[in-house]
Amino acid sequence: MKKMFALFAAFPLILASVAHAGPADEVSPVARARAVEAMKRDFQAKGIAGEDRLVQDGLQAICNRTGNHPPEYMAKQIEADQLATVKFPADGKLMGDWKAGESLAQSGRGMTWSDKAGIPNGGNCYNCHQISPQELSYGTIGPTLKSFGKLRGNSPEIQKYVYSKISNAKAFNACSDMPRFGQSGALTEKQIKDLVALLLDPASPTNK
């Protein structure tokens, strides 16, 4: 992350001058800085959600300042840096139990101030994605993942891609809306394996 701060510091003029479409860009840098200051002043720690959560890391700072549209060379650098954070399982197995993955995908809990420490977090997947066709209540913020494995197979390359994507979505899209589930510690290695299986196991309902 320090690396990215440095990167950002080197190009403030370029960033400020890049014009992008999108509502975030209506916000002036001064207003943005004031907003961050106001939040630091007006927000308080509650439960497991400490005030440290308002400290933006380098990626968040860049996405905020560029309205989620960093210049391409910077996006590439961010994506490479984020990909480097992905830790693959020591046993080399990337697919776990799709049934455990399905119940994880259903759960929307975890990491809020009303969640208790020490209880496993949910994957929040159905909040944004369609997966198993039996689940009618799914969100559309992310693309549909129905038939994901049926369409792409489950070769080692695909497994590696899906594992990496869930672990750190920013490795493939610098300012993606999707959380970095592995990098942030929201999901464990086993949980991510189970979600990989939900998408890629031929027995998973999404691939039926």
Added chain:
Amino acid sequence: MKQLPATLAIFALAFSSIASAQATKPAKAPKAAKPAAAAPAPAVAAKDETTAGIEKYREMLGDDNPAELYEARGEILWKQARGPKNVSLEQCDLGLGAGVIKGAYAQTPRYFADADRVMDIESRIVHCMMTLQGFSEADVRKRPFGSADKPSEMEDLVTYVVTQAKGAKIAPPTAHPKEKEAFELGQAMFHVRAGPYDFSCATCHGTDDKRIRLQDLPNLTKAADNRRAYPGWPAYRVSTSQVHTMQWRINDCFRQQRMPEPKYLSESVNAMITYMAVMATGAEYKGPALKR
């Protein structure tokens, strides 16, 4: 007996369909979502069928809103002489002059010279409880958000006050520099990504035609969506069986963003409300909504 206008039904419908994005689980958490033992329909058809079904559900909920129970309690609280000074809130200045309650909510948040800051309706009621009735700050901040079993006095009072603006057009003033400042602050905060999930308000409410699970997400960077969504709060939420105020709504959005808690009545929360209210200018306010 106060009669609800028939239009409330239409209103509740429209707003529940756009603004009921997030909620805590119902107290009695249904295991739920074990749908369709029957053969799954093709994705597109299933979506249309589901969406249509949800719309039908909202329509069938109709216009009987338990928020009326809150309104009735709030009216008693408003008119009752209370607090160390033993006076009622009837002379509270909600922005249209002392003692004017009708329509006042629709013209908030606004700058109040006597407090030298921008206040939303709940902040202003609290201000009156302190200045008119003599309650201490600790008293009024003790328990702003109630539960289904024990609603808070603020939920009752806010429900009563906002209901008196039924039929008014949302029109918060924007001429004062501090009102402009609050709008800009709210707008900027809307886009700040932080926390373990890298979320901002805009993550869920910055794009057209998205939904979480089956709940439609208004794109709150657009005036049209604010005009539909903003008047949908305060609301009685059936999933929590209680009325939630706008202060709560903003608080819960940040909870869902995995952020620390924005302080009750703080400049930040009032700025978010100001942003949405100004964006919603021109919408008709039809009273507390009824939502999932």
Added chain:
Amino acid sequence: MADPMKIRASIKGDVTEIRVLMGHPMETGARKDAAGNTVPAHHIQTMTVEVGGKKVVDGQIGGSVSRNPVFGFKVKGAKAGDKVVVTWVDNKGEKRSDEAVIA
């Protein structure tokens, strides 16, 4: 102490529509609170609707009726100005009775 009911009674042609909103927790007795303790049953058991002094509906309900219950009934033969009285009694013996006039 229970909230007063909201009762609306309006006549259209020959049919009077009565809508009742009650303030009640309607606990089933099976729900667990956040601490994992079972919340004791607390729900309305019986309710009556009277129009013009005559009982028109005699209802019994259980904990599966939603919190803050809403009921709708229809009655023929009533007239504007008739009094509608709704009464409920819950499993703890608490009672509440409120009235409205057909409009």
Added chain:
Amino acid sequence: MNNTRRTVLKGAGATATLSALIAAGALKPTDVFANEWNKAAFEAKDAAGALKGIGAGTTADSKDLLLTAPDIAENGAVVPVGVISNIPNTTSISILVEKNPSPLTSSFEFANGAVADVAVRLKLGQTSIVRAVAKADGKFYTAQKEVKVTVGGCGG
């Protein structure tokens, strides 16, 4: 804010108790006493037990019994259900949610001009058959509909 709520409600005389109404002569006691709560039926743990509890051991499907409920509910805590019986001489309507731990939700008897037409809001613990039962001339008729209960919101 302290303990103001209680005094407020008392002070405003917001409650009209049954006994007060009776004392004031507004009601005749015989008018307001409802039938005794049917404990056996309401506490039955399955639909068959509940039906037996209300005396409906045998039922027949009827097209004249109209049950309206949403196909899918956004939240199981409040599901609007309406039942209208066009069966002549209908004297009661009961409504069951078959998958609930106690399926019988409500039972209404009609008299003195009441139409066999009732609207209620029910809790559904999960996707379930909702069943209406009408009694007419001593016989029981039934109609049913499945209501799917979905997970809503962020679930957090």
